[in-house]
Each structure stands twice: as structure tokens, then as C-alpha cells.
Amino acid sequence: MKKKILVIEDDFPLASALKNKLSKEGFSVRVARNGKSGLETFVSYKPDLILLDIVMPIMDGMEMLRLLRLEPSGKEAKVIVLTNLNDAAKTAQAVQRGVRDYLVKSDWKMADLIKKVKEKLK
């Protein structure tokens, strides 16, 4: 059974880079373009891991994370925050909402990101 990853990212080039690379690495991948549709996809798709952007239209990543933790199936869901915003308040909020991995996209090589994803899914 392929592990399932949900990428929630509004930037099209970044979302497709992640989708292509993760698929090549043998994962099953779905993309949602904002927090709201991410939440809906989560319920139907039941991913093993979520890669979550923060700044997005309609519903941002932090709000999505808050609502996700209210879902019975979302309480323990594995999440990596993948953003370009490194703000102490947001990092603290992410930790509060049970996310320890808060990565700045431009500082992360694709190869290291894949390693991180695999570690997380072990």
C-alpha cells in the first residue's frame, strides 16, 4: 500500500514540484490549493502525512490546522508546516497545535525534504 501525502499549497509551481517528486519517490499524492479544500480532502482522502503551507487564500494554514485538530480523525494527523514565513508567533502556534516540524521552503533542498518526509512516515 502506497503511503498517502496531502500537499496543501497555493503556489502552483511549488505544488506540482512536490507532487512530481513525491510521486516519483513512491508516494500517492493529492494537492489542495487552500486550507478549506485541504480540510475537505483530508476527510475523504485520509492521508498519512500533510505538508501544509501557511499563507494561502480563502483559509490559511494556521486556521486549517486549528480546525483539523477539532476533527476526530485529525487530532493525531501528522503535519509538516512548509512555508516561507518564519515568524516566532506562528512557530509557537504550530507547536501548540501539535506540529514540531516547521520548515522554511527556500532553506530546504528537495532531497532533504524527501528525507524528512520518509523519517516522518517511518
Next chain:
Amino acid sequence: MDIDFYKKLWKRIKIDKQAIRSEINNRRKNGEAYVAMATISPILDKDNGEVKFFVGIEKDVTKEKQVDKAKTEFVSLASHQLRTPLSAIGWYAEMLLDGDAGKINKEQKLYLEEIYRGNQRMVELVNALLNTSRLELGTFIIEPQETDLKFLAEDVIKEQQPSISAKKLLFKSSFAKNLPKIKVDPKLTRIVFQNLLSNAVKYTPEGGRVELSLNLEKTAISLSVKDTGYGIPKAQQDKIFEKLFRADNVKALDTEGTGLGLYLVKSIIEKSGGRISFESEEGRGTIFEVKIPLSGMKAKAGTKQLS
């Protein structure tokens, strides 16, 4: 301004009998706040040297401060916006290099590596600009915690090892025994160590020597980074900590470098209670010394961490 500030100010003018020049947060008669650049000078009696009266000159710099802040905020915002396309360039170049879109030939590989490296440099520049704007806006955080400076230094050395080997530099490190752990912000301290060592490596020609040492003094731990590199021209030594300044000799030799490294280092050191100094001779080498008080760094609340 707090009471302490005024106490110091009046001590300096009345007791030390020295002029003072400082920014002061003041209020107009109508209660409106403004920022003044003030110079206050004591006028002394020529017979007994006592203070007779003061002359104060102040200039309203509120507008200048606002413009400067707006500019810094703009730099911060623009840098953030740059990160998304930079991530895209980096990731796609990486995927092409990995052969994800088909096999690439030798020449294509070389070109892609140039694109990738160029992108990495831009990422670093954006990070340096963001750090600069955080320091200037005062939004950065100082979070001191018990830190083993030797461990931190070794980690930074490990990171530089590939460049040290590539340039066949003779590298030596020495650490005083029994260095105590002190309360510093590890991220900020890392930026300081990393910038000084990478500068030494970058600005020392092949086969040169670089030394890093940590010493224990009465009231401080001192870091010294010594190289046999290009050195800083005498005439430009007073500008070396200025933002975006790069000395002529290294500009001619090496196009990399942002001119922000030492500016960041000095800001961090001074805003956290330490001191930095250097000696340099062109063509011979440079030695930088940083003193971090044993009492550590003072905590500071803020909204942004430096990275």
C-alpha cells in the same frame, strides 16, 4: 525613555561635564510624541570649571525615523515575496539535476549547477536581508539558554570543512579547558561564529592558514578567528562594519558576498552586550576577536527569529 536613561544623561552632563548626543523620545506641549536628535553641552565657568548652564540643540527626526522604518519594512516584505519563486527555481533545478525529467548531458549538468548555485546565493542574500531588517526594526528575539560554545564552534567548523578542504587551507582550532556553559542565544551566536569563520575561509587564498580559538578570560569568553588572508585595506578599516560595504581588494577578487555579514555580526554582538574588534594588514591577514560576557546575553522579546 526610562529613568535610568535620564540619570545617566544628567550624570554625564553635570558630573562628567561631557556633551551628549542622543535620540530622545519626547512629547510636544499638546501631548503628541516625537523623536528628537538632541545634543546637550554643559558650559563651564572658565575660572572654577563648574557647570554654569547648558546649551541644548534638538532636531525633530520623527519623519526620518518613519521613512526609515517604512523602507526597512518594505525590504522585509519584498524579501519574503522573493522566497517563493526562489524555492521554485531551486527545487526544479534540483529535479532536473536528479534526472527526474530525463537524462541530462555533461554540459547541461554544468549549466544547471550554475543556476542552482546562483539560486543558493540569492536565498542566502534574502536571508541576510531579512535578518538585517529584523535587527533594524527591533523585531528580533534574543532567547538566551545554557550553551556550550565549544560544541557550537565545532558544529560551525564541520559546516565549513568542505570549503576548507577545497582550498587546501591549514586549519587549526583550540579551545580553553573548562569553558563554562553560558547563557546566550544559540542561533544568534551561531550567526556570529559562522560569519567570522566563513569570511576567514573565503578571504584566504589557497594554502593559507585559518585558526579559530575560544579562550576564557576574567569576565568573558573570547572567540578569535585568525587568517593569513587578503586583509582589509587600512583606508577602509573604519567602514568594515557598515551595511553593504565590501572592501575594494576582495571585491576585485571575489564576486560573492553580500556586505551584510559583518554588519549583522556587529549588530548582534552589540545588542546583546558583547564586544567585537579586529586587526588587519593587507596581504598579511586578519584577526577578529569577539568577547561574550560570562553573564551571557540579555533576553529580549520580539516577533521574529533570525535564521
